[in-house]
Amino acid sequence: MQDREISQAVIGRLPRYYRYLRDLKEAGKERISSQELSSIMKVTASQIRQDFNNFGGFGQQGYGYNTEYLYEEIGKILGLDQHHSMVLVGAGNLGQALVHYFVNKQNGFDFLCAFDIDPKLFGQTIGTVPIRPLEELRTFVDDNRIDIVVLTVPKSEAEGIAQTLADSNIRAIWNFAHVDLDLPKHIQVENVHLQDSLMKLSYSIHKYEN
């Protein structure tokens, strides 16, 4: 199914489809045409059909899509039918907020542990997630088959931690540190650079002004 290379642009749109389809499903909408989806999502019906054709199409044109089937299938493509074990590295404000944000969501993303360098935090918990010394990170990751490391440490520490994990079996780093990480190809990286995002916002404000 995924033999062809799917473009980053298409992949970037999948979570948004998933989000809208969840709302439609929860609202009891059983079938939806690409025209209806187009009008709700403000993208063209032709783009929706093209996007879905990357994955086999999902249903007959004219008759519309089965909302729940489409939601489930896009979820599978995104790997959301799988369980993901996660750890947090950096138990500061942002890290703690992320754990709270995802705990109890029952979405298959589970924080098992958090790590920090601050001894005052050792033995404390974020919700139910324990905080341990950073030096235990690598052993914990190896012993517990961790999939995703969520990195919310200062820039100066991020690269050292990435190096510690470079030859581990983790599959991905969700990187909030303000630095681009250099990692082997088997470790996927998704960056959330909050300052970059705010700078883009600032640009669009001032551009609009001109």
Place this chain on the structure above:
Amino acid sequence: MQDREISQAVIGRLPRYYRYLRDLKEAGKERISSQELSSIMKVTASQIRQDFNNFGGFGQQGYGYNTEYLYEEIGKILGLDQHHSMVLVGAGNLGQALVHYFVNKQNGFDFLCAFDIDPKLFGQTIGTVPIRPLEELRTFVDDNRIDIVVLTVPKSEAEGIAQTLADSNIRAIWNFAHVDLDLPKHIQVENVHLQDSLMKLSYSIHKYEN
């Protein structure tokens, strides 16, 4: 200077240039060629020159760029030489983390106030930023010439708040709510959809596996 339409892709790369140039400047590097920048940033020198040509070029080829000048100029394009007054709407874990993240950074982005619907929070502060009742938001925004509203509320509340602000003089919403906001064109929106980002990461893990 910005008469031509600059592509979103170029704009999206500006904060990253800015970040690298700050590091180079802080490391005492006075001049840098597009080749050197290319090797550090892992983009082609030709792309760097093309990107910079959108803004007049910034310096002579061959001789390289003056690092500090380039840093300052890109900062100006991004509007970072301006002051931005901000308020937070939604003083939960994520919102509080964002305030802590930006307070004391002296980067021109200032949180003046936070708003929430939870009476237990009224009168409390996040660092030095006071928390007030949500119903005071619109008056506060109008009285204090707020530029940016940072929205960290549940999806169900986000649209109502956006409507409250639609005819105000705010210039932008930095939206962390898991919903696409429908706003008039004079209000810029930059979305940070954390769940979408995690879904993309999940996709790339499972795609790599296949």
